[in-house]
Amino acid sequence: MQALFDAIATMAMPTDAQRVFHGRGGLHPGCEAWALDAFPPVWVLTKFGEATAEEQAALTAALQARQAQIAPGEPLNALLQTRFDGRSETTVLAGSVPESHVVTEDGARYRVHLQRGQNHGLFLDMAEGRRWVRAHAQGHKVLNLFAYTCAFSVAALQGGAKEVVNLDMAQGALTTGQQNHQLNGINSGAKFLAHDLFSSWGKVTRLGPYGLVIMDPPSFQRGSFVAHKDYARLVRRLPDLLRPGGHALLCLNAPEIPESFLRDLLAAEAPELEPAQRLPNPAVFADVSSDRALKVLVARMPPLP
Incomplete structure (x- = not known):
């Protein structure tokens, strides 16, 4: 030690x-x-x-x-x-x-609950993902799937997003997400849908198309999402959700699943999309194997000719 x-x-x-x-x-x-x-x-x-x-x-x-x-x-x-x-x-x-308190990251404010289970309200390893979203959201309609406490939404709206649709099954997490928007003086531009994504594709699609789709699912949540089995169901929907020239952020925090899993899914389920880059993780999260670390892959829908 x-x-x-x-x-x-x-x-x-x-x-x-x-x-x-x-x-x-x-x-x-x-x-x-x-x-x-x-x-x-x-x-x-x-x-x-x-x-x-x-x-x-x-x-x-x-x-x-x-x-x-x-x-x-x-x-x-x-x-x-x-x-x-x-x-x-x-x-x-x-x-x-305290039962809850407010922390900051890059000037944004987020409410955390440190004594409430394993997830505190802000995933620290995703800091570079939030920075990328803030830098690339200008003028876009954004779909934030598995939104949790909506930190991506705050970053997108601070970066000039036109609108963000946040979807998560957990109403409690979305309530904290609404508080996070209020903490940052964001009083419009965000929708909060407490829905099961797999029974809500119609509504999600009708609210599009989107210039940016963020997918940050749990790697394993019994009865809800298992990455090995369910991630393909997300990726194959991307061509219908994205507008030409739009981007998707595919996130996966499962040490046992390599980056090639995401790239293979794109090739098989959404060949229209082009993998663009893998975002770096904060330096403190360095790992002996990049495949064990958090994986955040950016893919792009080609623009119309």
């Missing part, structure tokens, strides 16, 4: 939400089970497995020591989430952690 302690001892006090240490990438032997995130003013340690009392005490002491150096006089707020046997447990290590 020395690499994690070294990261804590040298980290700066961030202002934006971000990952600080990514042991899951396999570049720090002995730390593969650990991650450290900053959701200011809260530090979040995650261990994929059980954490001993000794580990908790040592890491809390290390965080307290660094906090005293980089934010003298400010209390340490830290929690630990352990994930094992298909469940998660969250423990406050120090200070106080």
Whole structure:
């Protein structure tokens, strides 16, 4: 665990939400089970497995020591989430952690819930995806599938999108998404549809065509979406959803599925589209294998001749 302690001892006090240490990438032997995130003013340690009392005490002491150096006089707020046997447990290590609070990223504001399950409300590894959307959304109608808390929608509208259609089965997540728009002073331009996508293709298609379609599904959600089986059903709809010259953002966070899976799906299910580029991940998310890391592929519908 020395690499994690070294990261804590040298980290700066961030202002934006971000990952600080990514042991899951396999570049720090002995730390593969650990991650450290900053959701200011809260530090979040995650261990994929059980954490001993000794580990908790040592890491809390290390965080307290660094906090005293980089934010003298400010209390340490830290929690630990352990994930094992298909469940998660969250423990406050120090200070106080609100039920929800607002964090920032590139000037945008998002509400997070750090003690509510494994998904906190903002996926930090998708930061470059949000930057790409903000930079390329100008003037487009955008379809945001599996919208979750609608961070992509906020980025698109900040980038000048004409309209964003957000679709997700979870009304609670969309409610947080509506709050995220309000937090950023966005009071129009977004639709929020709490629908099952696979029974709503007609409505989604009628609201198009779109200049940008974002697909960021869960890799495995029992009874809802399994990437190996269901991603093809998404990709084959793209030609009907995109206008000529439009783009699609295909996202996949499944370490066991390589980038070639997405490229093969495009070739088989939507050969009209041209793969353009794979977006980089934030540098802190470096991985021993690019196929294990988050994959975000940009594809383009050719313009009319």
